[in-house]
Amino acid sequence: KEEMLSYKKLVEINKVKNIIIHNVRTDDKRIDYLNKKKVNFVAWGRSKKVNYSWVDLDNELATELIVEYLYSKGHKSFAFINISEKYNFASLRKKGFQKALKKYSIKFDRNLYRTTSLEDPSFSKGITLDLINKNPDLKCIICSTEYSSVGAIQACKELNKTIGKDISIITFDGPVVEALTNPQLSAVSHPIEELGTKAINILLNHNKKNFKSSFLVKPKIIDRGSVISLI
Numbered sequence: 001k002e003e004m005l006s007y008k009k010l011v012e013i014n015k016v017k018n019i020i021i022h023n024v025r026t027d028d029k030r031i032d033y034l035n036k037k038k039v040n041f042v043a044w045g046r047s048k049k050v051n052y053s054w055v056d057l058d059n060e061l062a063t064e065l066i067v068e069y070l071y072s073k074g075h076k077s078f079a080f081i082n083i084s085e086k087y088n089f090a091s092l093r094k095k096g097f098q099k100a101l102k103k104y105s106i107k108f109d110r111n112l113y114r115t116t117s118l119e120d121p122s123f124s125k126g127i128t129l130d131l132i133n134k135n136p137d138l139k140c141i142i143c144s145t146e147y148s149s150v151g152a153i154q155a156c157k158e159l160n161k162t163i164g165k166d167i168s169i170i171t172f173d174g175p176v177v178e179a180l181t182n183p184q185l186s187a188v189s190h191p192i193e194e195l196g197t198k199a200i201n202i203l204l205n206h207n208k209k210n211f212k213s214s215f216l217v218k219p220k221i222i223d224r225g226s227v228i229s230l231i
Contacts, residue, residue: 074230124151
């Protein structure tokens, strides 16, 4: 409610004409509102109903690539820490993950799939500790966000597990993973600067009537040595 009120204030009181929205939900009321008010906006991400301009990473393909990469390293069992599936990118990442598991005839283990509602490393740290304590043979964790990977690193340090030797972690890239995580983590590329530049260009070139534009980035794996080869 507070979020929608802030958007109404921006549009109806401050008369903001251009908006980029982030963390798009599967069913996003902001999009319906901005369309109704005919505000020029670009979504960084997609909802299920796409009738607006957007930029995004191919999140479904990203987790397919992760599973393919891990499988090529000999991994056939891995935990996945996702963020709440109310965000469409998280839902797409789960979809790609399950699709890839099916491709390699790996059963989806609900006990190894967890979600966190908040972008706070302490939550994912707790999840990681619980996963490893309940599954002592666990060798690999996929983290859906930068902050969940920070929490996973903290948990591994607490349990004296060396990443890249005792356990593997792979995540999605970004400034936190690039600059602040220690050790460096293998990751799916997420070209934030490219997406941001494209979003601005779309936003400022909307002079055509009913103009809609989209931009989907194809991911790739960045190998930084945090995934063990079991072969």
